[in-house]
Amino acid sequence: MFKHLFGSMNDMLHNTMLEYPSASPSKKKELQEKLRSLKDMSDNCIEEWLLFEEKLGQFMRQNEISSLYAGGMDPLDPEFAGKRNDLFIRGQGYYKLHMFDEAISSFGEQLRQQPDFNLARIYLAMSYLQKGEEAESYTHFHFLSQLTDNLQMRAISYNAMGCIQVLKRNTEKACEFFNLAYRTDPSSVQPLLDLGVCCEKKGGLQFAFASARPGG
Template sequence: MFKHLFASMNDMLDEVLSEYPASTGRKRKQLMDKLKSLKAMSDECIEDWLLFEEKLGRTMQETGIAPRPEAGKPQTEFAEQRSDQFIRAQGYYKLHMYKEAACQFSELLRRQPDLTLARVYLAMSYLHQGLREDSYSQFHLLSQLTEHVQLKAISLNAMGCIQVQQNNLDKACELFAQAYRTDPASVEPLLDMGICADKQGGLQFNWIGTRTPGPPL
């Protein structure tokens, strides 16, 4: 299902890439509208994906499907036991009460700093409040600590978005490129790279030819 979705999104993106350089006026506006639509779809996928990963990890753990970790090997980052506080914090987040959610997740992480999903929610709670520096710090920590390829790419991409908001476009492009190298299947970093470059006077995707595949999940 996701393969077909992202294949369609990639086809749309290829169309924009091929037509944008020669476009002007109304046609260029139509292409930018397509980019914005793809961006909105990608944003929606991120939170849904995180919720699914959490639910899948919990279900596998409860049913005994997941194999027991070998000695010295970490369990999957999303197979975390959900405490009452985690459920309460997640409830605040779903109700868009981001300040309350951040307080709960912060307290939880002080006691259990390795709870990856809690840190994702904390970073996003800060971002929704406009606390860019706090959010950036959490996403940076995630990008350094996580072994989950998609989560690392999402963290790098979020850092790039924050750099765009602060008008640090060169740094943003560097982070988007790094996110794409980490997870080539991701559409959002490429899309953001285009929007970022457009603010500098035109869409430029020259870096695409130099990207290298990231490690598999």
């Protein structure tokens, strides 16, 4: 259903983009109205989806359903037990929709209310990184690596810091962080793979999470 809807919306947008540059003034007004309608449809879809996420999350909390992971196990559950509220779920929704400014606002407010909510800090750091603000992202990952007792989260932070160093072409420092990530959480395969790619390609590495990722 959603594929069909967004497929049609994308087709309309594509056609509008093709027509707009050479359109007459009156035609441009018509196309602008079409764009406005598409934007309204998109906003409504996002809002309805976020409301659904909040409703689902509330039901899960009320019925003490900790996760919908396969097997019922959530590897990071101790980090957000009792903390994952509607604000956090909304931030997750924004992040999944690549609305990173809105995600930063939500997770930033979450951390003002709950400074020790480490999973929210991971999402905040990732949101900054997705926006290309590596310095701000690095600050949060470094803070988290010093703060958390959760080895999985610490490994994720080291891995992220290594990847940021790769973006800066600091290969030696990146390899140091990847080694730290692997020693912190040997069950995580991704940091070791990153280490091999980084050392072989001298910085030609795409950012990746560790194998254990924050859940929704």
